[in-house]
Amino acid sequence: MGACSLWISRDAYDSAAAIELLADPDRLFSLRGAEIVKDQRKIKVARISGGVAGNAANVYLKRYNAFSWRYRFFSLLGPSAARRAWRGASILIENGFRTGRPVAAVECRSWGMLTKSFYVSREIPSAxxxxxxxxxxxxxxxxxxxxxxxxxxxxxxxxxxxxxxxxxxxxxxxxxxxxxxxxxxxxxxxxxxxxxxxxxxxxxxxxxxxxxxxxxxxxxxxxxxxxxxxxxxxxxxxxxxxxxxxxxxxxxxxxxxxxxxxxxxxxxxxxxxxxxx
Known part of the structure; x- marks a missing residue:
């Protein structure tokens, strides 16, 4: 059986529409403002201009693919890359360092194994x-x-x-x-x-x-x-x-x-x- 877990920055994305959309981030790739920046075997990255679900800030979406059976099997032993990125952002911010503001992290699993995961963060203007x-x-x-x-x-x-x-x-x-x-x-x-x-x-x-x-x-x-x-x-x-x-x-x-x-x-x-x- 498959299920997805969502971690979200509720202070900026607390509407039902935002939560529903971020719970299935693959849909973000098809938004009008989505520009594919990188599309590789392991990851896919898009810049989404015009914001998400009423929030005007531009964001970056990074999807981590479960690219092999070996990767899926060992995913049973630990968190997804998206979940680790969410924790990494927290570590930096809590210690006074800067990164793109985290928006959401999603990990999808089937029978405990990862099928895909996503990390969404705010764009850093002019950087x-x-x-x-x-x-x-x-x-x-x-x-x-x-x-x-x-x-x-x-x-x-x-x-x-x-x-x-x-x-x-x-x-x-x-x-x-x-x-x-x-x-x-x-x-x-x-x-x-x-x-x-x-x-x-x-x-x-x-x-x-x-x-x-x-x-x-x-x-x-x-x-x-x-x-x-x-x-x-x-x-x-x-x-x-x-x-x-x-x-x-x-x-x-x-x-x-x-x-x-x-x-x-x-x-x-x-x-x-x-x-x-």
Whole structure:
């Protein structure tokens, strides 16, 4: 037998019409204002302009597909990706970090196994992914003001990573495309919004391995666009007082370089395997 469970932000979507519509989010894909942003085997994403059921705010809808029998079987053991995203948003908001305002999460199961799940969140107006902001807004200005803005953004980003890790919050895919930023004359931690929330969790102790992994994820994405000197300054701000310890600083830099090289090599092997299939 099949059934769906719904978690909803009742403060903004408390009408019967909104609850009925959000209880079956597949219908949102066919709304007049729906624009399909991504449609893949594992996920489908749409931007819905004009709002939902009388609420004028634009939203994003993400559907997680039960793409294999293996996935469905192991879904018996834990919550859906949509439910994890809902929890991830709560973790961020409760600890003072920003993300798109959660609207609803839905998970549908048959005989306890997931068939599909959905996460709906408010659009973040005027925001761009971090890589797009860097390329389109910052890298083109080669003057003094451009250098100041780039330096300020990187410093704020380093503080964001440091505060996340101090709060023992781990995001398993903290690459530049999963960080939104509002282009501005001045950047602070409040300029950033995190995406892909299903991989977020708060742990009792955040290991060094996980901290390194997050830094490497950023280094392998935005790091391709910034100078070596900028990377050095970023690490200095991120480490804070740790940076003053020469041995600790060297260990950190060595681990970042080594972990980045391993990740690059793994990615290359995977691409080569895919090409030979």
């Amino acid at each position: 761009k992914t971090l890589d797009a902001c860097w390329v389109e807004e910052l890298s083109r200005d080669r003057g003094v003001e451009g250098r100041r803005r780039r330096s300020e953004l990187l410093q704020a980003l380093a503080v964001l990573f440091r505060r996340l890790h101090q709060a023992r919050i781990y995001h398993n895919d903290l690459k530049d495309a999963n960080i939104l930023v509002r282009p501005a004359d001045h950047y602070t931690v409040e300029s950033f919004f995190l995406l892909d929330l299903e991989g977020i969790r708060r742990v009792s102790r955040l290991s060094l391995r996980r901290r390194i992994k997050n830094v490497v994820q950023l280094n392998r994405t935005l790091g391709r666009l910034v100078s070596r000197a900028d990377k050095w300054r970023w690490v200095r701000v991120y480490l804070g007082s740790e940076f003053q310890d020469r041995d600790a600083r060297r260990r950190w830099l060595a681990r970042i370089v080594q972990a980045t090289a391993r990740a690059d090599a793994h990615s290359m092997r995977k691409r080569n395997r895919d090409l030979t299939k």
